[in-house]
Amino acid sequence: MPQTNPALSSSYPTSYYAATRNDTCQRPALAESLEADVCVIGAGYTGLSTALHLAEAGYKVVVLEAARIGFGASGRNGGQLVNSYSRDIDVIERNHGPELAQLLGDMAFSGGQIIRQLIEKYQIECDFxxxxxxxxxxxxxxxxxxxxxxxxxxxxxxxxxxxxxxxxxxxxxxxxxxxxxxxxxxxHLHPLNLALAEATIIESLGGKIFEESAVIGIERSNKPLVRTAHGQVRCNTLVIAGNAYLGGLVPELAAKSxxxxxxxxxxxxxxxxxxxxxxxxxxxxxxxxxxxxxxxxxxxxxxxxxxxxxxxxxxxxxxxxxxxxxxxxxxxxxxxxxxxxxxxxxxxxTLSRLPQFGRLGKSIIYAQGYSGHGVTTTHLAGKLISQAIQGQSEGFDAFAQLPHYPFPxxxxxxxxxxxxxxxxxxxxxxxxx
Missing domain, CATH: 3.30.9.10 (D-Amino Acid Oxidase, subunit A, domain 2)
Incomplete structure (x- = not known):
């Protein structure tokens, strides 16, 4: 059973999760120039799931986190695995047609299955x-x-x-x-311990994670360049997974969430x-x-x-x-x-309460806006992003069909x-x- 230690909350928000986390090590900040197959912005569930699935497939992955692993919603939430989406399949069918509803409905219970598979495969201790x-x-x-x-x-x-x-x-x-x-x-589970365990798995598979490494600029090109205060990453594909903590880094995403x-x-x-x-x-x-x-x-x-x-x-x-x-x-x-x-x-x-998936040019991909159903849907999103990068984009493209409405x-x-x-x-x- 977890033992609480308020001192463990250092640099995390003072929470039960931070005080009972299993992994207390801090990853270094990026201080060099790297090249990667994929660079991921954000070490919450979307970014971690993406990086983990790609690392399992042999990709060279770098994850940049502005604060600490699971610092945002992924390490602060209620810890509940709730199925489907914040707007359910019947709403999708009514607003977007039966064909898209069928595609998304077939994936509505996949997020929880992915989490269970990871817990079992890697023997993750997270009070599940x-x-x-x-x-x-x-x-x-x-x-x-x-x-x-x-x-x-x-x-x-x-x-x-x-x-x-x-x-x-x-x-x-x-x-x-x-x-x-x-x-x-x-x-239900301990969400921060799940996130930290996923980070350790990524590293064991050859991936690199840098904390306290806020992205301050993105050069959009066929091979995006991502800059932090003390380093940079050139990559074939950039994944943006900052969600509520992305700030104004990508204005077109902030405008619709x-x-x-x-x-x-x-x-x-x-x-x-x-x-x-x-x-x-x-x-x-x-x-x-x-x-x-x-x-x-x-x-x-x-x-x-x-x-x-x-x-x-x-x-x-x-x-x-x-x-x-x-x-x-x-x-x-x-x-x-x-x-x-x-x-x-x-x-x-999001205005529709449905997640937003999409691309910004050929080399930048994103997913965000789970509207309160993030624990399961983020894990699905990471798997779908990974598959899309590997050339199997059917699931990702189904979500990308959902319109992204601006707030009035x-x-x-x-x-x-x-x-x-x-x-x-x-x-x-x-x-x-």
């Missing part, structure tokens, strides 16, 4: 546990889950079980829910008996609200609880105050429980417009519509 629950507050949300079960079964997920009011209370000891759905193909913050806490250690009184089978849980809450039991039997959205990124004045009201409403028996860690982090939102009013108005929409859906949540 099977199973996730979607929890419904009202009858309308249960109708949605019934439709979701039928939809997912059409695309091969037969590990789903609907839960009535009595059954969900057996799984989640909370008075809040009227029912739910158990997805045994879901699960928006960083959004979410907040997480972990309680003091509850002990196994008390933890299982809350969630007996230790499944992870997310509710069915538009602005949803998510939670799970960690490897050392704390409750990890997160939720909320701050549009444009950043955190509220008090994460603890914000999360406590939600947690205690879900689990009144934990009223007054001690919080030992509280942190926030940004994910990247551009970057100046994207936050207020999106906040107005979120307020509307928040009212719908409260009214049970």
């Amino acid at each position: 546990k099977e199973g996730g629950i979607f929890a419904a507050f009202n009858k309308n949300q249960m109708k949605h889950l019934e439709a979701q079960q039928r939809l997912w079964q059409r695309y091969g997920n037969n590990q789903l079980a609907l839960l009535d009011g009595g059954q969900i209370r057996q799984q989640v000891n909370s008075p809040a829910y009227c029912g739910g759905m158990l997805d045994l193909s879901g699960g 928006m960083p959004c913050g979410t907040q997480v806490i972990t309680t003091e250690v509850l002990g196994e008996a008390r933890a299982r009184e809350l969630i007996p089978a230790l499944y992870c849980v997310e509710d069915c609200n538009y602005k949803l809450d998510y939670y799970r039991i960690t490897g050392d039997f704390r409750l990890l609880y997160g939720g909320g959205v701050t549009y444009g990124g950043g955190d509220p004045a008090s994460i603890e105050k914000f999360v406590r009201g939600h947690l205690e409403k879900t689990f009144p028996q934990l009223t007054g429980v001690k919080f030992e860690f509280a942190w926030g982090g940004d994910f990247l939102l 009013g551009g970057r100046l108005m994207r936050v207020p417009y999106t906040a107005i929409g979120a307020f509307y859906y928040g009212i719908r949540d409260k009214l049970g519509i």
Whole structure:
């Protein structure tokens, strides 16, 4: 079980994950000129998955990370393997046609499978546990889950079980829910330990990773040149995988996406008996609200609880105050429980809530904007990018067909417009519509 050590948080945000990470070594900053088959910007899940799959195929790969491995959403998230995309397959079919829906639907459960395969193949220690629950507050949300079960079964997920009011209370000891759905193909894990393990695998396969190596310039050509403050990489293919932490490095990507913050806490250690009184089978849980809450039991039997959205990124004045009201409403028996860690982090939102894949010329490829479904979809994205670089681009090109819409009013108005929409859906949540 993980042992917490706040000193390990140095240069990472102070979080439960940083304090319980298995790998405490720091990679060097780039301070030389290198050549590579592929250079990857960003050592989050998209970049790591890409680099790992390419390294397995024998490619010479260099990864440049502005901060530390898993510094962004990949090392701060709720740790849940949630299937499909932030907008589900039925929305894709309605908006983009049955042919594209079939292509993307066939891959909707692949991300979790990729993670499981990596954990098994490389014996990754990341507190992985099977199973996730979607929890419904009202009858309308249960109708949605019934439709979701039928939809997912059409695309091969037969590990789903609907839960009535009595059954969900057996799984989640909370008075809040009227029912739910158990997805045994879901699960949860320690996300930073997964990211760090993937980095070690990449290095064992000959790849190079440099931390504290922010990219300050890209020379776009048939063989892109990527510059940092003290070094550079010339490559055959450049992969841009910075997501919410890319900043303005690639303006055309920033214009069609928006960083959004979410907040997480972990309680003091509850002990196994008390933890299982809350969630007996230790499944992870997310509710069915538009602005949803998510939670799970960690490897050392704390409750990890997160939720909320701050549009444009950043955190509220008090994460603890914000999360406590939600947690205690879900689990009144934990009223007054001690919080030992509280942190926030940004994910990247798109207007369609669907990921953005594409190319910038012949030699630059990117994927971003998972809109809250990043743990699984990033791993799929990395595999698809790897395949595209190797000349098998069918899966990547299917995602690249999705249009990339700009936010109304551009970057100046994207936050207020999106906040107005979120307020509307928040009212719908409260009214049970």
